[in-house]
Amino acid sequence: MNPYTKNEAGKTARVIRTFICIEISASIKARLAALQEDVRKLEAQVSWVKPANIHLTLKFLGDVPQAKLPQIIEAVRRISGSCSPFEVEVSGTGCFPSPRKPNVLWIGLAKLPQSLITLQQSLEDELEREGFARESKPFKPHLTIGRIRQPRNAALLAEELLKPGFASESFAVHEVIVMHSDLMPRGAIYIPLATIPLGSL
Secondary structure (H helix, E strand, O other), X not given: OOOEEEOOOOXXXXXXXXXXXXXXXXXXXHHHHHHHHHHHHHOOOEEEOOHHHOEEEEEEEEEEEXXXXXXXXXXHHHHHHOOOOEEEEEEEEEEEOOOOOOOEEEEEEOOOOHHHHHHHHHHXXXXXXXXXXXXXXXXXXXXXXXXXXXXOOHHHHHHHHHOOOOOOEEEEEOEEEEEEEEEEOOEXXXXXXXXXXXXXX
16 A cells, blocks of 8 residues: 555645544453454455454545645544543444345344434534545445355355344443554554543543
8 A cells, every 4th residue: 555645736645544533341352352263264365353453433535635634633622521421331243235145244233322422423414624535335234254255155154143143242332443454464554543432521
């Protein structure tokens, strides 16, 4: 990936692959690691997300000029500061677009707390004012645990993933992270650019 682009003046400017997310609890990450290890036995071609990197994405911004990062962080600070901490309940398994032809394997949410919906919609509104396009699809929060690389055994793997599901577990959300995704040959490296506590205003 080329970390540079041309700005409006035609000069080379550094860009940062950026997204906004919520960190999940260590206990859930440990359970996700065990689940990945279990279904890995089927030998399907999957790019597994490292448990340490699994998070709940609120907004993917893509390649952002480095000069715009302070505006993004400040926008997230305005929204997060006015939102009180809340709980998220993780539960169930699934895949996109379907179990017969899976591309993405994920863990879902038992229900969407209104605080999460409000936070995400407020981020969309605030970042649109900063020049970022709104998401074209409805907000469907999930934890991506793997991406299918080859169709061989993929449907079987999806079936095995859906059988046991994922027992419900809740975790508290106290902060929002503006994250840099550095794409490397061995996988993405995530670097927090700002960690913003909820209810700080």
